[in-house]
Amino acid sequence: MAIRGAGGGSIAVMKRVVALIAFFSLLFILFTSVALAQVQTQLRVIRASNVGQGVDPSLKELHNELKTLFNFTSYRLLRDENLILSLNQPVSISAREGKIIMQITLVGLHKNVAELRIKVTREGTETLNTQVRLSPGRTVLIGGSKVREGVIIYAFYAHF
Amino acid sequence: MKDFCSSISKLLEKYFDQEVTDKERLLVEGHLQDCPACQDALNSMEELRTLIKVPVEEAVQKEDFPWLWQKIERGIGLQEKQSWWQSIRFWLDVSPLFKKKVWIPAMATIMVLLFITTQIYFKKIPSYSGASVVEYVESETNNVMVYDLEKARVTVIWLFEEPEEEVSPS
Numbered sequence: 268m269a270i271r272g273a274g275g276g277s278i279a280v281m282k283r284v285v286a287l288i289a290f291f292s293l294l295f296i297l298f299t300s301v302a303l304a305q306v307q308t309q310l311r312v313i314r315a316s317n318v319g320q321g322v323d324p325s326l327k328e329l330h331n332e333l334k335t336l337f338n339f340t341s342y343r344l345l346r347d348e349n350l351i352l353s354l355n356q357p358v359s360i361s362a363r364e365g366k367i368i369m370q371i372t373l374v375g376l377h378k379n380v381a382e383l384r385i386k387v388t389r390e391g392t393e394t395l396n397t398q399v400r401l402s403p404g405r406t407v408l409i410g411g412s413k414v415r416e417g418v419i420i421y422a423f424y425a426h427f
Numbered sequence: 428m429k430d431f432c433s434s435i436s437k438l439l440e441k442y443f444d445q446e447v448t449d450k451e452r453l454l455v456e457g458h459l460q461d462c463p464a465c466q467d468a469l470n471s472m473e474e475l476r477t478l479i480k481v482p483v484e485e486a487v488q489k490e491d492f493p494w495l496w497q498k499i500e501r502g503i504g505l506q507e508k509q510s511w512w513q514s515i516r517f518w519l520d521v522s523p524l525f526k527k528k529v530w531i532p533a534m535a536t537i538m539v540l541l542f543i544t545t546q547i548y549f550k551k552i553p554s555y556s557g558a559s560v561v562e563y564v565e566s567e568t569n570n571v572m573v574y575d576l577e578k579a580r581v582t583v584i585w586l587f588e589e590p591e592e593e594v595s596p597s
Contacts (some may be wrong), residue, residue, distance in 0.1 A: 411586030
């Protein structure tokens with residue numbers, strides 16, 4: 268008496284499994300690389316002056332650092348932007364009706380460091396070109412643009 | 428007689444499976460009429476088949492073999508040529524994957540891929556914790572000062588500019 272078996276089905280299933288694994292792996296790698304090539308950066312535009320004594324309530328946690336660095340008595344938050352920066356994709360922020368343009372580009376992203384290139388242009392003239400490394404808990408302040416009764420300070424933070 | 432029996436017994440399995448030629452069938456049937464030993468052997472095969480057949484048939488009744496039907500339909504479809512929509516539906520149907528329990532090696536493969544990807548993205552990338560915060564700074568129009576307040580983890584880039592008009596948020 269002959270006993271025969273059929274096992275062709277398992278090969279077909281395995282082929283599909285391999286194809287599906289390859290497909291989902293490719294998707295995973297693509298999405299991971301895209302997700303990792305982005306960083307959320309917070310930009311705060313602050314006007315510091317010696318007119319009055321007020322400190323914007325949203326700047327209280329930064330006020331301790333500001334008062335050790337500067338002699339201003341008043342800090343007012345003009346803008347608070349959350350920027351999602353993608354690698355080599357410049358983001359522009361304009362102020363003073365387009366007279367000042369700040370261009371921020373993520374040029375490098377590592378485990379705990381985001382490298383940003385920041386260019387400030389005032390009325391078509393480049394006034395600042397810098398590249399900084401932002402890490403968790405690090406604040407980078409760019410200031411000095413004078414306005415009547417004070418200066419503008421840009422505060423950068425990166426959220427990982 | 429015994430030698431003849433041993434030569435017939437080789438044919439007996441084929442006879443039982445109905446795979447003998449007409450000449451062989453006549454030979455076996457002629458021998459079976461006179462040989463109780465070979466009759467017993469044939470009866471044993473019959474009993475064994477019945478013994479196997481009952482549980483197999485019960486199992487078959489419980490199973491609807493959707494995957495087998497899919498295979499048969501696909502085999503027929505090879506001649507008829509499947510439409511692109513049918514092909515997509517076939518590939519998107521994941522039910523056979525769960526039935527065959529292939530998700531175990533699949534999950535293992537995904538875990539390995541996850542591990543490898545994590546290693547590539549996180550471990551091999553250098554940390555810049557010790558490097559300076561400002562890589563470079565330049566200004567053609569103004570003087571610039573860089574100041575690090577390391578305790579507070581604050582870095583200041585200060586532009587020395589002339590006073591301008593009042594600022595207003597855009």
